[in-house]
Amino acid sequence: MTRADALRSIYPALVDRVVITIMGAVAAELQSLGHRPNFFYLQHAMGLASSMGLGVALARPELPVVVLDGDGSVLMNLGGLTTLARYRPRNLVHIVFDNESLLSVGGFPTATSTGSDLAALAAAAGVPRTVTVRSLDAFAREFDAAVAARDLTTIVAKVEAVGPSAYVTDLALLENRFQFQRYLAGRR
C-alpha cells in the first residue's frame, strides 16, 4: 500500500472533516488530491500534529477531526499518545502512516523498522481503539469503522517508503492557517 493510494481511498470522507497533517510527504500528497479550507498542514513542529488535533477536538467536540500522522512524528511525541488517551476525544481519528523511515530527510530507518509497534504503544497509552493495517481494503474498512465507532481510534497504516517528487507546494503556510481558522469559525 502506498500512502498516496491510502489517502485517495479516504479522500471523499475527508471533504467534510477537519484534517490536520504532518509535514512532508503527507501534506504534499493530500494537497495533490485537492486542497480544501478544512485541511491544515503543520509543516514543521514534528510531533505536534496530534497535539493540535487534540486542541481542536477538545475545543470543538461537535466537529469530526482526522489527524494524519507519521511514524517519525509519533516517535517524537510518544508522551502525546498518553495525553490523547487521557482526554479521549471521541471526535478524533488518528491515522499514522508508518513507512518505517524518515522519508523526507533521506529515508533513514526509524525504530518501527526494528520492531517498535506504534499501535501497541497507543493501546498501552490507553487509546481505546487501535489497529495496524497493511492493505488498502483494510485501511478503508478500519477508517469507516473508526468513524462509525465515534471513539478515539489510532490506525497505523503500514505504507511503502515512497513519496512525492516535491514537498513544497504553492500554498503559503499562513494562507493555509488563516483559511483554516476562518473555516472553523464558519462551522459554528
Added chain:
Amino acid sequence: MAVSVANSRVIYDALKASGVRMLSALPETWLVHLIRMAEDDAEMTLVRLAKEEEGVGISAGAHLAGVKSAMLMQNHGFLASINGIVSCAQLYRIPLLMLISHRGSFGERDPWQTEGGAVTAALLDTLRIPYESLDDPGVVARRVAQAQTLATASNKPVALLLTRDLMVEEDSGAGAKAGGR
C-alpha cells in the same frame, strides 16, 4: 515555604477574565493551586500534559478552533517547548499566552532549579517573545489582560513570568521543601 493561594486565585481570575477557557499544564510546586482551580472550574478545560511542548500544539489547535487558551509551566517546561514555540506558534502566528514560573531566581533553595533561572529571560529575548514579570498581585489583572491583548493583536506568543515574590509566602525557614521537577 507555602505557595500563595490568594495570589494564585488572583492570577486564575485574571485568566478567566481575559477569556481563557482552556489551560494546558504540567504541574510544579508553584502551580499546584492554579491547576487545582482549573480542575474545579466547570467552565475551564484543563489538559494535563506529559511534556510541555504538547501544550503549544494544543493551544494552536484551540486557537484556530476559536477557544482562548494559555499554558501553565515551569521555566524548564518553557525550555522543553522551544522548538514547538518557534516552529508552530511563531511560524504559524499563534497568539500563545504562556505563564511561566520563574524558578531558579533570587531566593531559590533547590540547587537543581538554578541553571534554568539564569537563562529564561535571555531566551525569551532571543526568541523576541514579549514578557513581563508578575510580582505584585495588585497589577496581575491588568498585566494578564494586557498580555492577552498583545498576543491577540500580534498573533504571537507572549509570556508572563510568575515570580517568587508573587507565588511564595516565605516561611520561617523551618526547612526548605523540595520543589517539583
